[in-house]
Amino acid sequence: MPQPNPAAMDFLLTRRSRPAKTLQxxxxxxxxxxxxxxxxxxxxxxxxxxxxxxxxxRGAALDRVASEAVACGTRLGKSDEDIEKARAAFANSPLCVAVIEVHKDSPKIPAIEQTYSAGAVCLALLNAALASGWGANWLSGWASHDRAFCASALGLSPQERVAGFIHIGTERSVPPERPRPSLDALTEWVDT
Incomplete structure (x- = not known):
């Protein structure tokens, strides 16, 4: 017989990321x-x-990564608005955890399953932060897909890439609820 955890289910049914720009x-x-x-x-x-x-x-490391994002955006010809948004995501963040996918050669585990696991780590960290009362947001962005940025800003090796940046802090305001997907439109029931 299942042993329900109503508090955990209530959290999952009501969880809501907090916009990174509202964290302090x-x-x-x-x-x-x-x-x-x-x-x-x-x-x-x-x-x-x-x-x-x-x-x-944290701290000076976030300022350094923010500067690297500006240099990356300039090199890639991004708009001033895009560059400022990427800079501010790091410069204004009280704490950021970069979740790094580390591809490992395996005869049994395909690369895509390793990617899925890294994505699951991002969601698990986001949910752990939210369940602990922190505001948190999972971001990526164009800089996270640029090999030169990843190497210079984060020291990543060629078999590594950013799965996500999880920004964590104290929320300044509770965001409004947003529309959620229609389960009926997304679900197919197959019984035979």
Whole structure:
């Protein structure tokens, strides 16, 4: 017989990311963040490869990455508006965890399953932060897909890429609810 966890289900049915631009200090301290990272690391991981890792960015590191985003945007010919948005995401963040997908050669586990696991880590970290009362948002953006930015700003090796930037802090305001998908439009029931 199933053993329901009504509090967990209520959280999942009502969870709502907080826009990164509405987050401010304080952010979780190291001990609190370790708990969130521990929860995220419990993500399904076919083959126990751990095809991901974390880079925690705070303070001067966020300012440095913000500057790297400006340089990347300039090099890529992005608009001033796009560059400012990418810069501000880091410069104004109280804390950012870069979830890094680390592709590992495996005869049994395809690369796409490793990508799925890294994405699941992003969602698990986001949900752990929200369940702990923090505001949190999962972002990526054009800079995260640029190899030169990933190498210079984050020190990533060629077999690594950004799965997501999870910004965590204290929310300044509760965002309004947004429309949700229609399950009837997205669900096909197959019984035979």
């Amino acid at each position: 200090a304080p952010a979780p301290d190291r001990a609190a963040l370790r708990t969130l990272l521990t929860a995220a690391a419990r993500t399904p991981d076919h083959g126990k490869l751990e095809p991901w890792r974390f880079i925690v960015l």
